[in-house]
Amino acid sequence: MNPAPKPLRADVLSADPPGLKGIDCGQCHQRSFPARQNCPFCGSDAVEDVVLSPRGTVASWTVVHQAPPPLVTPYRLVTVDLEDGVRLLGAAAGAPQIDSAVEVELFEMRTDHDGDPLWWYRFREVTPA
Known part of the structure; x- marks a missing residue:
């Protein structure tokens, strides 16, 4: 039996819960895709991983x-x-x-x-x- 499917790119897809990975910036409160270490809008590293x-x-x-x-x-x-x-x-x-x-x-x-x-x-x- 094959294991459960896995994302083609783990930095883009979440398997549990299923969906697209992004970030929510604690500084400017913008969300963006894909997940990354810094906010593309303000440059802050105060980001939280979220499923969009x-x-x-x-x-x-x-x-x-x-x-x-x-x-x-x-x-x-x-x-x-x-x-x-x-x-x-x-x-x-x-x-x-x-x-x-x-x-x-x-x-x-x-x-x-x-x-x-x-x-x-x-x-x-x-x-x-």
């Missing part, structure tokens, strides 16, 4: 037609404003439009050399409750 909001809104999108392997084209690349104020890029499952509500989805992107699954993230459109 899983929900956001599509601000823009484009279709990627050329990419290096193992990426399969075409795919939709979206700019998302998360509910906690962080803006980031990511691939989209499906075809969300501008102002669509989306959430972070972790999925098995590939396997490592031992055959264990490696997770990555993408955004999936959600219907409001």
